[in-house]
Structure formats: structure tokens, C-alpha cells
Amino acid sequence: MNNPSDTARITASLNLNAVMRNLEDLPLYDPVTEEMIKEWNVSIRFLVRHGPSATLIFRDGRCVFDESNSEGARVRLWFASPAHFNSMVAGNGSPVPLTGFLKLPFLLNDFPAITERLEYFLKPTDESNRKPEYRALNTRLTMYTAAYALREIGMHDPEVTGVAQHIRNGTVCMQVKGGDPAVHITFDKGTITPGKGTVPDPMALIEFQSVDVAGDFLNGRTDAFTEIAAGRVKIAGQTGMLDAMTLILDRIPLYLE
Amino acid sequence: MKTYTYTNQQKLFKRAAKVIPGGIYGHYSPAPLVPATDYPFYTAKAKGSHIWDLDGNEFIDYMCAYGPMVHGYGYDAVDKAAREAMKNGSCTTGAPPVMVDLAEYLVKMTEGVSWAFFAKNGADTTNYAVMIARDATNRKKIIKFHGSYHGTTPWMQGRGHHGVIPSDVENIISVPWNDLEALRQAIKTHRGQIAALIASPYLVPAFQDNDLPLPGFWPEADQMCKNEGILIISDDIRHGFRINLKGSHAEYGYDPDLVCYCKAIGNGYPISACLGTDELKPVAGRIFHTGSYWFQAAPMAAALASLKAHRELNTPKKCRRVGEKLTKGLVEVAASHDYHLKVSGAPAMPYLRITSDPTLMLHQKWCAEATKRGAFFTSHHNWFMSNAHSDKDIEKTLAIADDAFGAVDKEFGSRFKGRREEE
Numbered sequence: 001m002n003n004p005s006d007t008a009r010i011t012a013s014l015n016l017n018a019v020m021r022n023l024e025d026l027p028l029y030d031p032v033t034e035e036m037i038k039e040w041n042v043s044i045r046f047l048v049r050h051g052p053s054a055t056l057i058f059r060d061g062r063c064v065f066d067e068s069n070s071e072g073a074r075v076r077l078w079f080a081s082p083a084h085f086n087s088m089v090a091g092n093g094s095p096v097p098l099t100g101f102l103k104l105p106f107l108l109n110d111f112p113a114i115t116e117r118l119e120y121f122l123k124p125t126d127e128s129n130r131k132p133e134y135r136a137l138n139t140r141l142t143m144y145t146a147a148y149a150l151r152e153i154g155m156h157d158p159e160v161t162g163v164a165q166h167i168r169n170g171t172v173c174m175q176v177k178g179g180d181p182a183v184h185i186t187f188d189k190g191t192i193t194p195g196k197g198t199v200p201d202p203m204a205l206i207e208f209q210s211v212d213v214a215g216d217f218l219n220g221r222t223d224a225f226t227e228i229a230a231g232r233v234k235i236a237g238q239t240g241m242l243d244a245m246t247l248i249l250d251r252i253p254l255y256l257e
Numbered sequence: 258m259k260t261y262t263y264t265n266q267q268k269l270f271k272r273a274a275k276v277i278p279g280g281i282y283g284h285y286s287p288a289p290l291v292p293a294t295d296y297p298f299y300t301a302k303a304k305g306s307h308i309w310d311l312d313g314n315e316f317i318d319y320m321c322a323y324g325p326m327v328h329g330y331g332y333d334a335v336d337k338a339a340r341e342a343m344k345n346g347s348c349t350t351g352a353p354p355v356m357v358d359l360a361e362y363l364v365k366m367t368e369g370v371s372w373a374f375f376a377k378n379g380a381d382t383t384n385y386a387v388m389i390a391r392d393a394t395n396r397k398k399i400i401k402f403h404g405s406y407h408g409t410t411p412w413m414q415g416r417g418h419h420g421v422i423p424s425d426v427e428n429i430i431s432v433p434w435n436d437l438e439a440l441r442q443a444i445k446t447h448r449g450q451i452a453a454l455i456a457s458p459y460l461v462p463a464f465q466d467n468d469l470p471l472p473g474f475w476p477e478a479d480q481m482c483k484n485e486g487i488l489i490i491s492d493d494i495r496h497g498f499r500i501n502l503k504g505s506h507a508e509y510g511y512d513p514d515l516v517c518y519c520k521a522i523g524n525g526y527p528i529s530a531c532l533g534t535d536e537l538k539p540v541a542g543r544i545f546h547t548g549s550y551w552f553q554a555a556p557m558a559a560a561l562a563s564l565k566a567h568r569e570l571n572t573p574k575k576c577r578r579v580g581e582k583l584t585k586g587l588v589e590v591a592a593s594h595d596y597h598l599k600v601s602g603a604p605a606m607p608y609l610r611i612t613s614d615p616t617l618m619l620h621q622k623w624c625a626e627a628t629k630r631g632a633f634f635t636s637h638h639n640w641f642m643s644n645a646h647s648d649k650d651i652e653k654t655l656a657i658a659d660d661a662f663g664a665v666d667k668e669f670g671s672r673f674k675g676r677r678e679e680e
Contacts, residue, residue: 040505161415166403170616174640201615225279231272231294237616239637240464246415 005082008199009155011255012082015089016149017025019122019256022141023056025196026118033117034061036110038188042103044111045073046095051082075103106144117221126220139183139215143174146218147183147194148248154192170203176214177207187241203247205236220253221257231245258660260629265311267297283409284323289463289637297633301487303330303415308633316364316633316652319583321641324495324606327576328566329645335524335562353554359561363522363530366564368503369512369623370532374541376551379494379519381409382531383455387516390453390488391531393540398447400454400487402434405454407492434667435471436458440478444485453515454482455490458505459602464617464637465632466610467602474512488514488537494529497521498567499576499605499642513580524566526559561575565643573605577641579651580604583642583665586655594662608639612678621667626661 027034040058055066055073071172077095079085080179087093097104120128121137122145128134154164167187175182175198182198208214209232216222217233224246227233263669267659280287280298287293306320306329321327328335343431360373360449375381383432387399399412403512407413430447432439444451470494482489491506491513498521501508506516514537519529540616566572584600586609591598591611598620602608611620619635622633632654634640 016679062579161425162415163417201616205618216329223274223279223285225282225288226274229298230267231275231292234292235288236618236621238464239289239617247419250419 004155006158007255008082008086010152011049012048012079012085013152013156013195014149014252014255015086016046016048016052016054017067017152018145019089019118020054020056021148022122022144023063023114024065025141025144026114026121027063027207028060029140030117030121033114035083036114036117037061037063038096040110043073044068044073044075044077044107046077046079046085047098048079048082048085050078054057071127073099075099075107108182135215136211139176139211139218142218143181143183143214145197146186147174147197149252150185150245150248151192151194153226153251155190157248157251159209160248160251163244163247164192167241168203170238170239171199172206172241172245173199173202175208176211177209181211181214183244201206202237204239204241207234207236209233229257258630258657260626261297261310261312261314261631262439262621263294263297263310263312263314265509269292269311270298270405270432273536283296283371289635290625292625293346294612297497298330299677301514304333306330306643306647306650308376316628316631317646317654318633319640319642319654320632320633320635321643322525324640324641324664325523325525326641326645327498327521327572328524328563328570329643330525330562332524332566332645335526335559336631338562339526339555339559340650342526342554343552347555348471348550352552353557355554355561355637356552359564362561362564363518366502366568367516369534370504370516371535372538372541374531374533374546375557376531376546377527377548377556378408378527379517379529380410380413380490381548381551381588382494382517382529383407383413383492384410384614385491385531385544386517386533387453387544388544388546388640389531389537389540390490390542392553393537394488396450396452397428398430398451400432400440400443400451401499402456402460402523403431404434404460404465405455405457405492406461406463407457407494409422417679424562426665429666433452434468434564435474437474437477437481440482442486445482451485451487453488453490453634454478455492457492457494458500460610461602461606461639466599467606467639469602470509470577475506477513483512488518490515492517494519495639496603496606498572501573502567502571502601515589517535521567521572524563526556526563527553528556528560530560537600537667570644572644575644576605577647578608579601579648580642581652582648583646583654584609585609587658590655590658590662593659594666595674599678602639605642606639609634609643610636614669615678619665619673622668623658623661626664627657629658646671 038061041056044056057064074100076099170187175185179198184199208223213232287298290296299311300308302309307646363373387566416426432443490526493505496505497518516532587600596613599612621636624636627634
């Protein structure tokens, strides 16, 4: 029920800051991606007018997602609007390169290959989901996406900014039993700061009995209330924070399909 | 002390999850019970202040069906009245005559009202009261307090909640409880547009300490509203009959135009009531608000018997006494384990919280361990006392609470001992 420009802006922020951020982790857990990027030495900055910006830095077989305003990227891609950026993510549009024209072949061939790989791990099919290693990585990346999406939606979606502002200060930890994968989200006077990994002494905890329980939960294949009552998902601490978080997380499908 | 297990419950819940959203929905959902697996979900039998679950576990019940049970489960006088009424039909064409007796009794009992309207649930009456206020004042806006609860209809739920659209809540103004300046400012900002202030006698948010009105708050708020032609709706659904039999407004010093009751009116029989002043009676009469089962005789007969029992037993006095005895005992038990247990709200419906751990995890562990030993303690919601709770119940509860702290110590060690939240 947001206006279209709000929706496009939030979707762009999610696409960049929550989804594409996963390129950081993909090579760490997927040998295919690791092999693909092992020779890459390039930084790509995405600049969206009236929208988000961030840089992906590929070096030494690793990828770093940098949200700071770094100017040193070799390739700078400009998008006229959030909608323009979103259309590129959907495979229907092209950016305007501001610098790095010599890298055009890379942008046209190599880079899309890893974004396709990311898409493969974020969009499970019945077939892909049969493989335990696929489910493990899908769960990890979906959890990371949720944590960063929570920041974008909680701070920018007018339907739930009021909800986010009333969440008590403190850190919520979401994890699979044993602590990996895990994310933590810190709420402080209306600001939301997500991070990867577990934290000691969170203000509230949501813990999944196994990777598969987490995967089913995060992909919307199970119902939260049922899973909690059955003991497969454990919640503890200031659970009011989790209730509010859920209202925000439940809006992700409005932006990401 | 032996702890309970819930084998049969999980079997039934598995079936339930296939055909009922969430398995069990609403405020009976196990989800806020932490951890849910330590709590009974289903009640197979209830009597007095005790419930038994599907696995045969017996609990001293400090939730009282989240408020409706006030004289005890299976209270003879109320059940008998309902049974007698049932002999003449359950839901009949034509209103049951007992409706008039009930209205007369309730109006006489409640301070400052001259008529009564009956429905089934609390939200039926808060919705009706809001309609009356809007119709009477020809204004749209309603003031409520942050963290207050007046039912689940969309206007009451906050923006961003599932199924709520912005227009549902665009005329709801929320201000901090006990903050006269904020209330004054809201009234000033929306002068001439506010139909009503809807409020509980004191604030009973979930997951938080309950908050009694500050001295002078209600008389001043009452006057502010009257000066501006704003009606006051007293949502006495949760508090009603446990605080003051004339209505909780008589206890806290305000003069509402409309009063909503449910929970403890009928000792478990489905009935709610909206009461109002003489001036609002014609307005109430012209608003169409009804439901298929709102004219059942049995709940009305039960409510009449229940109201008489309230008077005979002096429910507020009894609930206060057992509430004070229970909470004083629990605070002492907690202190003997070097924990600080804070009690807030009225003793008849206290909210308890161990402040030594700000995350509530230690408190949740204690409540769950007590429940597994037979004292049903929730950690997220105020408890309810009843006329059925006995000194023997309290004695047993204190022993359970003490033993539950042993389990807490095993998990948390001395980490939080000696700590307390700054007041």
C-alpha cells in the first residue's frame, strides 16, 4: 500500500543491501563460486539515483560488500532510478557505466554468472532442495537476507517504521542450534543494525532446532506458531521484540519475489 | 519435586496443526509461553482453582482462563442458573426475560450508568462504545494509550499489523499512559475532532510491568475530556469485578460515559456488556449492533448468578487478599534465592517479573519450571486471582516456586544473583 516510488526504492535497497550482499558469503560456502572469482581483481560500485549505493570488491578469491561511500571503485555503474536498478536485477535492464569501460566484457559475461549462482541458492526448487548441502546454504543466505532486509524495511517502509521505532533497545539473535548460521539485529532508538554470527547474551533469541527447520521456517514453508508450540523453534527473552520483528520480516515478499 | 511431561498434548497438537491455523490461535496460542513445550495447551478438566491437562497433570491456575474464571471452575450457583435457563431453550426467537433482570442488576451495581447492552466478547462492546461515541459527538478520532489493548478489531491494532490498512487506524491517536501533558497536547492538536478517550483503568501491557494510574491522573484526565466534550470509554473488560464491584472507575476516580465489561461478568459463560449514561441511551438505541448468539438465555442467567456471587463473596476483597498473600510469598521466596521479583498492577491481577535479568530469560525459566511442577505461571501476561484460590493453593505454590528456583540455579548459576533493576 506504499506509493510506487517508495516501493521501488525499498525494493532497490533490498536487492542491493540484503540480496547482493550475499555475494560476500557465496564464495566462502560454494566451491563453484569460489572457483569462478578466484582470478578476479575488480571493484564495482552501484550508484542508484534516489536509492542505495554500495561497492562489491573482488580480490584474492574473496568478495567484500562495502556500503561506505568509497570512491575508488574501478567500475562505477549508474542507475537513473531505483526502478532502473530493479529492472537490471530482474534481468531486464542495463546500467550506465561511468567508469571501467574496459571491463564491459566482464560485466556482460562473468559478473552475471555469479549473480545467477546467487539466485540459484536463494530460490529453491523441489529438485535443488533435495540436496542437504543446497538446503544448508539456502538457509544461511536466506537468514542473512532477512537480517539486512529487516533494516531496510524497518527503517523505510512507512507501514512499519512505527513498529520498528517502538522496538525496545537491545540485540536479537536468530540462529540455528549450535550458533551457526546466525544473525543478530541491534535495535537502538529506532535504528536497526544487522550483523552476521551469533552474540552472547542477546535480549531475545529465536533458535531453530536444525538447519532444515530454519530453512523451512525462513522460506515460509512452515507456520511460526506451530513450530514454536512443537518445540522445533525456540524463542526466549524479550519476545515482544520478536513479534515486532516478524511484522517487518513478513513484508519481505511484498518487495522480493 | 516431580516435573510434568506432555506426551498426549503433542499428539493432539500435531492433529490440530493440520486443520487449525497455528494449531491454537489468539491469546490461547502456546507461542508466548516460553518455552511452549513446558506448558499445557489443552485443559481436559477444571474444578475450583485447578485445571488438568490431557496428560493428567494438575495445575493451580493463575490465569483463570485469562480472566473469565473468577468464582472457580464449576461454581455451582452459576452453573445451576445456566442449566436451568437451558431447559427453556438455548438460542430462541425472542429475547429471554432474564435479560431484563440482568440489566437491572448490573445497572444498579455499576456507578454512574443507567442502561446495559449485552453481547458475547469484549471487542463487541468496545466497538459498540466507539460507534456510540462517534455518533453522539459527530467526531471521528479516538484517543488510546500506548500499549493498551481493547480487542483485535483493526482500528485497535497498530499500523503495520497483519490485516490492518492505514485507513483503519488513521483516526486513532495514541499517547503515553500517565502522561497528562501528552494527553493535553493531543486534545489541543485535534480540538473538536476527538470523540472519545478509550482506556483501561490502568495499563496492562504484555511483556511489561503493569502501570497503575499516578495520583491525580484520572481526575485530571477526566476533567480535560469533559471540558472538550470528549466521551470516556472505560474498558473494564480485564479489570472489571476484581478491582471494585461498582466498576474500576469508582476505585480510581473517574466518571466514564461508557463502561465495557466481559471476562469476570459470567464466570466462564460467554457474555459481555456495554453500559452507559442516561444521555447516551437514545444514541445507543439507534445504533445497529448485534450477533447471532447475543440473546442466549444461559449466559445471561449465569451472569446474573455470577454478579450475585460477586456481592456475596466480595470478590475484590477476596482477590486482593489472596493476591497479596501470593505475591508477598513469592517475593520472599525469590529473595531467599537472591533474586528480585517485582510485582506490579493490582494484587487481584498482578504482573510479576524477576528484574535480575533484563532479558526475561531467567524469569521465563522460573515460570516454566513452576508450571512443570503444577503452578501455572505465565511470564508475559498479568495473572488473575479468583475467589477459588485458597491458602492451601498458595502454600503449595510457594513450595513449587522455591523448587523451581533450584532448576533456575542449575541453568543460570550465580550469574544474576544479587542483581536488581534500578527503580
